[in-house]
Amino acid sequence: MSEVIVVAEQREGKFRDVTFELISKAKELSKSSGFKITGVILGYGTNELAQELSLYGLDEVVSIEHEILKNYSCEGYVKALSSFLREREPVLTMIGHTVYGLDYAPALAAELNFPLVTDCINLSMENRKLKVTRQMYSGKINVEFSFPRAEKYMVTVRPTVFKPAEKTGKKSRVVKVKAEIPVKELKTKFIELIKPSAEEVDISQADVIVSVGRGIGDKDNLPIVESLAEAIGAALGASRPVVDNGWLPKSRQVGQSGKTVKPKVYLAVGISGAMQHVMGMKGSETVIAINKDPNAPIFDVSDYGVVANLFDIVPTLTETIKKIRGT
Amino acid sequence: MDVVVCVKSVPLSEQEIVINEEETGVVKENFKYEMNEWDSYALEEAVQLKEKLGGKVTVVTAGAPNWNLDFVLRECYAKGADEAVKVVDEAFEQLDPLTTAKVLAEVIKKLNYDLVLTGVQASDDNYTQTGVTLAKLLGLPHVSVVTKVGVSQDQKFLTVNQELEGGYEQIIQVSLPALLTIQTGINQPRYASLMKIRAAMKKEIKTLKLEDLGFTRDKLLGMVPVKVERVFTPKVEKAVKFLKGSPEEIAQQIVEILKDKGLIG
Ligand SMILES: Cc1cc2nc3c(=O)[nH]c(=O)nc-3n(C[C@H](O)[C@H](O)[C@H](O)COP(=O)(O)OP(=O)(O)OC[C@H]3O[C@@H](n4cnc5c(N)ncnc54)[C@H](O)[C@@H]3O)c2cc1C
Ligand SMILES: Nc1ncnc2c1ncn2[C@@H]1O[C@H](COP(=O)(O)O)[C@@H](O)[C@H]1O
Numbered sequence: 001m002s003e004v005i006v007v008a009e010q011r012e013g014k015f016r017d018v019t020f021e022l023i024s025k026a027k028e029l030s031k032s033s034g035f036k037i038t039g040v041i042l043g044y045g046t047n048e049l050a051q052e053l054s055l056y057g058l059d060e061v062v063s064i065e066h067e068i069l070k071n072y073s074c075e076g077y078v079k080a081l082s083s084f085l086r087e088r089e090p091v092l093t094m095i096g097h098t099v100y101g102l103d104y105a106p107a108l109a110a111e112l113n114f115p116l117v118t119d120c121i122n123l124s125m126e127n128r129k130l131k132v133t134r135q136m137y138s139g140k141i142n143v144e145f146s147f148p149r150a151e152k153y154m155v156t157v158r159p160t161v162f163k164p165a166e167k168t169g170k171k172s173r174v175v176k177v178k179a180e181i182p183v184k185e186l187k188t189k190f191i192e193l194i195k196p197s198a199e200e201v202d203i204s205q206a207d208v209i210v211s212v213g214r215g216i217g218d219k220d221n222l223p224i225v226e227s228l229a230e231a232i233g234a235a236l237g238a239s240r241p242v243v244d245n246g247w248l249p250k251s252r253q254v255g256q257s258g259k260t261v262k263p264k265v266y267l268a269v270g271i272s273g274a275m276q277h278v279m280g281m282k283g284s285e286t287v288i289a290i291n292k293d294p295n296a297p298i299f300d301v302s303d304y305g306v307v308a309n310l311f312d313i314v315p316t317l318t319e320t321i322k323k324i325r326g327t
Numbered sequence: 328m329d330v331v332v333c334v335k336s337v338p339l340s341e342q343e344i345v346i347n348e349e350e351t352g353v354v355k356e357n358f359k360y361e362m363n364e365w366d367s368y369a370l371e372e373a374v375q376l377k378e379k380l381g382g383k384v385t386v387v388t389a390g391a392p393n394w395n396l397d398f399v400l401r402e403c404y405a406k407g408a409d410e411a412v413k414v415v416d417e418a419f420e421q422l423d424p425l426t427t428a429k430v431l432a433e434v435i436k437k438l439n440y441d442l443v444l445t446g447v448q449a450s451d452d453n454y455t456q457t458g459v460t461l462a463k464l465l466g467l468p469h470v471s472v473v474t475k476v477g478v479s480q481d482q483k484f485l486t487v488n489q490e491l492e493g494g495y496e497q498i499i500q501v502s503l504p505a506l507l508t509i510q511t512g513i514n515q516p517r518y519a520s521l522m523k524i525r526a527a528m529k530k531e532i533k534t535l536k537l538e539d540l541g542f543t544r545d546k547l548l549g550m551v552p553v554k555v556e557r558v559f560t561p562k563v564e565k566a567v568k569f570l571k572g573s574p575e576e577i578a579q580q581i582v583e584i585l586k587d588k589g590l591i592g
Contacts, residue, residue, distance in 0.1 A: 011495075072497070075468065097455075099491045102447075103471045106459035110425065115552035118424075118456050131556060136452050140344040141353065144556040187468035189500040191486065196494030208590050232591065244512035256492055264588050267581075272340075282564070286588065288581060289567075295344070300563040304584060306570050306577055316574040320582055321591060 002128070004030060005090040007081065008041045008053055009098060011072070012193070015049065018096035020164035022157055023056050026094055027165060029125050035091065038062060042080055042179075044070035050174045057168035066179040071190040077104045080179035082111045089152065091128060097156035105156045114154040115147050119275075121161050130155075138274040139297030160279055199251040202259075206235035209263045211254055211281070213239040215270020215291065215310055219247040224314050225269055231321040237261065237281075239271045255280035270310050273298025290314070328382040328482060330373040331440045333431055333461070334366040334403060336394040337451040350558050355420075360395040362402055365446025369509035371516040372476060373444055374407035380478065382441070387434050389414040389427060397532060404527035405519035412438075412533045418544045424456035426550045431457070432464040433540040441482070443506040447472050458508035468501050471508040 004026045008019040019039075026037045036059040041050055043065065050063035064084060068076045081104075085093060095101045097119045109116035121142070122133040130153045133144045147153060203209055210229040216222060229236045237259075238252045254261055256276040266284035271277060273289070273296055281287070282301050289302040290310050299305045306313055338358045345354045362370075373384045386403040390396050392415055400411040414430055422430075435443060443465065445458030455471075462469035474496065475488035484502045490510055491497060501507075519527070537543060570580045585591045 011491075074470070099472050099489070102455045103459065103469075103489075106424070106456045107463045107469070110460050110463040116425070116456065117553060118454050134453075135561065137338075137344045137353075138340075138450065138453060139561060141346060142559050142561050144559075145553040146556050147552055148554050150552060187502045187505070188470065191498040191500055194488075194496040194498065208585070232585065240511065246515070250494075257490055258494065260493065265585060265590060286584065287565070288584065293341070297561065299567045300561055301565055302567045303565055304570055304581070305567045306581075308574070308577070312574050313577055317578040317581055320575070320578040321585075324582065324591060 002033070002035050003088060003090040004035045004037050004092045004094065005085065005088065006037060006039050006058075007093065007095045008039055009096050009100060010041065010043060010046070010049055013049065015052070016096065016098065017164060018098060018157070018159040019053075020056065021159065021162040022094045022096060023058065024165035025123060025157065025162045027057065029092070029123060033125050033128070036060070038088075038090070040064060040081070040084065042069045042077060054172045054174050055167040055169070056165050057170055058172045061172055061174045062177055063174060064177045064179045066181050068181050068183055068186070069179065071193060072100050073186075073188065073190055074104045074107065075186045075188050076179075076181050078107050078111060079181045081108055083180065084177065085112055091152055092125070092130060093154045095154070095156045097158050101156045105154065109154045112154075114152050115150045116154045116156070117145055118156045120155045120157050123155060123157070135275070138272060139278075139300070140295060158275065160282070201235070201251050203235040203237050203252060203254070204259050204261050206261070206263050208232055208234035208265045208267070209237045209254070209261055210234045210267045210269065211237035211239065211271060212242055212248075212269050213271030214241040216242065219245070222247060224311070228314050228318045231318045231325065231327070234267070239277050268298055268302070269314060271298055272296050273301060328376050328380045328441045328478070329439050330376055330382065330384050331435055331438055331443045332366065332370050332373045332384060332386045332403075332408070333443070333445040333458070334370060334386050334388050334399060335363040335446070335449045336360045336388060336390050336396050336399045337363045337449055340364075340450060346558050346560065351555055352558055358393075360399065362399045363446055363449050365448055365450070365509060365511055367516045368511050368513050369444040369446050370403055370406060370408065371514045372509055375514060376442070376476070376478070377407070380482065383409045385410040385412065385438055385440070387412045387431060389419055389430050389434075391415070391417050391419045394419075400532050401524075401527040401530070402519065404530045405523040406517055410533070411530070412535060414535045414537065414540065416537050416544055416547075418537065418547045421548060421551065423551050423553055424454045425460055425552065426547060428457050428460040428464055429550065430537070430540060430542065430547070431461050433542075434535065435461075435465060441503050442485075443467065443504070445506065445508050447508045447510050458506060462506035465506065467504055467506045469506040469508070470499050470501055472510045473507045474510050474513050476507065476513075
């Protein structure tokens with residue numbers, strides 16, 4: 001029977017959400033095609049995690065253990081997974097498009113000579129022929145790809161797109177495999193995991209966030225959005241380029257590599273809506289976006305949109321609110 | 328330390344993206360191109376390493392004839408690159424990251440290097456794949472999404488920070504030669520002075536054809552494992568309501584939304 005392999009992702013003994021999203025999509029694909037679904041977990045001392053994974057209605061859970069896999073190791077993952085996948089020859093291997101995923105999947109695919117498509121937002125399979133959809137131009141277009149010559153495929157899948165699978169109550173068998181990793185030959189070495197430091201400001205607790213993007217143009221223009229945030233009583237957030245430029249501290253950054261926020265209102269000012277930003281704010285109750293580009297992807301995740309120059313709108317909005325508040 | 332930097336020429340980010348009638352791609356006629364944002368950080372990191380440790384910075388780009396490759400490479404010269412190589416062919420419009428990496432690998436194999444840098448991603452195709460694939464093809468260890476680079480005293484290995492999600496990072500040691508994919512914010516890319524821009528205009532750009540690297544256009548296109556079936560506009564997750572009117576009228580509508588949510592009195 002053909003097999004779909006889902007590589008689980010864990011950090012510090014906890015599964016990351018994308019693991020369960022991959023499982024649910026794999027189940028959907030197998031419903032029409034009758035594939036066996038195997039979950040693979042890499043680590044060291046991961047017995048409990050493997051048992052947990054076995055509750056999600058998979059056909060099999062394989063736990064690949066090695067001391068070097070205690071912390072994420074790209075070389076370790078590629079060595080361990082390539083020998084495992086060579087043996088299993090799955091029709092499809094699914095990996096999360098996380099930093100780990102984008103770090104090892106391309107090397108693994110090249111090693112195995114599997115075609116890889118990264119950051120997929122949809123997958124469909126008919127007669128063992130896979131089609132995938134991914135975005136380009138930072139979310140402005142979708143592109144559907146087929147694989148004319150391939151019979152085995154590898155994909156990385158964008159997190160937060162698919163609904164996570166739930167526990168089924170049925171327990172699948174767990175198989176332990178000891179990975180053969182030539183530790184002496186490795187050219188990289190894990191030194192340390194650094195956790196986010198506790199910061200003075202925590203925007204993730206705010207009811208309203210005014211978030212500023214590269215559209216602000218210059219550090220000298222920041223007071224325009226700062227005044228708006230102050231008038232509303234909102235926390236000030238930012239997209240990555242504003243932080244990269246040193247205009248605001250990292251603690252303000254919303255997105256994949258910054259904070260995940262879920263305020264009642266998220267007001268995005270001059271932010272295009274790249275997926276790494278959207279991932280951190282799409283749980284907001286109401287999103288209002290101001291952007292001069294009517295095709296900016298941020299409008300795809302907004303409740304209200306204003307297509308205009310932010311410099312025309314934001315100061316007027318600040319004044320209007322100040323008047324109401326009598327300040 | 329000799330560093331090779333891969334830079335991609337990409338359409339300006341504010342470029343309007345229009346899907347062609349056949350729904351097989353986007354209309355590229357009026358595109359203007361610039362250096363990929365991530366690659367400008369990779370270039371800066373390379374130039375800073377050279378300034379600290381000596382050595383040479385070589386930039387490599389591959390692209391179609393209309394991608395303004397010379398413009399991008401001259402900017403690299405003006406910002407401190409010592410040598411620039413371009414591979415030019417129409418085929419690059421249609422390549423996937425694996426096939427592009429195969430071409431880049433052939434160029435880089437012939438160069439002297441201790442370190443290869445790429446960006447984390449190209450802002451047009453967003454594959455985040457070419458750098459790691461290239462490392463594999465060159466037989467180099469790699470670290471991706473790097474936000475800090477330290478060099479050991481004997482210059483035999485690097486200690487780098489790899490950015491993970493949600494403010495996590497991990498520190499990794501990697502022996503040289505190696506490849507890193509560079510994340511934005513790692514440094515502050517410099518501006519080029521007018522003098523350096525002028526000097527850059529006179530520098531030589533080495534031009535390679537596919538044949539110089541043992542490829543042909545047909546062979547390369549035949550290596551691409553994927554086929555574009557359809558290009559289409561993304562489905563919206565929420566039905567957005569556009570607010571219209573004068574700035575005052577729009578401000579008033581936003582105020583009403585905030586009031587509805589009980590956020591202003
Ligand atoms: C691994 C990885 C992690 C990342 N993590 C994050 C993250 O955590 N958070 C994050 O934000 N990004 C992150 N990014 C970067 C992300 O891909 C985008 O580059 C970034 O979000 C773009 O920020 P922006 O929208 O402010 O800038 P741009 O994409 O440059 O958009 C600027 C917008 O402003 C509009 N604009 C310009 N002028 C005006 C004006 N006068 N009035 C109105 N609108 C105007 C433009 O139309 C445009 O839409 C990450 C990338 C990678 C590869
Ligand atoms: N055609 C190209 N020429 C030179 N470098 C490239 C090219 N395509 C991709 N790269 C490099 O690979 C990185 C990642 O690109 P991508 O995998 O397309 O997102 C870029 O930041 C560049 O450093």
